[in-house]
Amino acid sequence: MSKDQAPGLGAAYALQTPEDSVRLYADWADSYDSDFVATSDYILHIQVARMFAQQGGDGPVLDIGAGTGILAEALAQSKISPIDATDISQEMLDVAEAKNIYRTLFTGDLTQRLPVEDGTYSGIVSSGTFTHGHVGPDALDDVMRITKPGGLLCLSINAEHYEAQGFAAKIESLMPQISDLQLPQLPIYGPNSTSDHKDDLAVIATFRKA
Structure with a gap:
């Protein structure tokens, strides 16, 4: 592990179950912004927020896998509101x-049905949630359920797992229900990162519910 790598990063990449996520993020919550976001030059939340704003996203928005709120901070800079949050970790x-x-x-556990009415949100955003060991592609069904027709979704998916974990196939199956699909691959970390994962990429799946 690089000397600057966040102590919880390896554990995050090794998650296997929702219970693993609850345990890890309960311990990591108070220091997440300083231990991970700052130390690792993490910028994925900024990439997602910028993409959402560029594509005309507006509120109400649900930030899924919201964590400590770093994605909402980036959205707020573009005057996007209101924003709601859900995460598996209360901490x-x-x-x-x-x-x-x-x-x-x-x-909320994205592997289960969220406690949200159908068609509630005009926007859905997520940074760092859809990846191996966190949340798999089947969760997209419930995400679509809670999105209004015409709503914009902007979801980061770890590029290494995009095809291997079935995300590509899942999005292909959703094509009759979506429009304006874009799948750019963007850096997860900035140029100052010395993490072992500093060159990792994410697919930013951006589309509208038909």
Whole structure:
């Protein structure tokens, strides 16, 4: 491990179950922004926020896998609101709530049905949630359910797992239900990162619900 690599990063890449996520992020919540975001020059949330804004995204937005709220901070710079948050970790949401960015925060397991009515949100965003060991492609069905017709989704998917874990096939199966699909690959980390994963890429799947 590089000397500057965040202590929880290896564990995050090794997650296998929702229970693993709950344990890791309960321990990591208070130091996540300093231990990971700053130390690793993590920029994926900025990439997602920029893409969402460029494609005309607006609120209400649900930030899924919101963590400590770094994606909402980036969205707020583009005057996008209101933003709600869901995450499997209450401890991460507690940190996010203290930033006073979100309208509503609630715990949710994306491998299960979210406690949200159909067609609630005009926008869905996610940074760092759809990857191996976190949330798989089947969760996109429920994400689509809670999106309004015409709503914009902007979801980062680890490029290494995009095809291997079935995300490409899942999005292909959704084609009759979506429009304006874009799949750029963008860096997860900035130029100052010395992490072992510093060259990793994410597919930013951006599309509208038909």
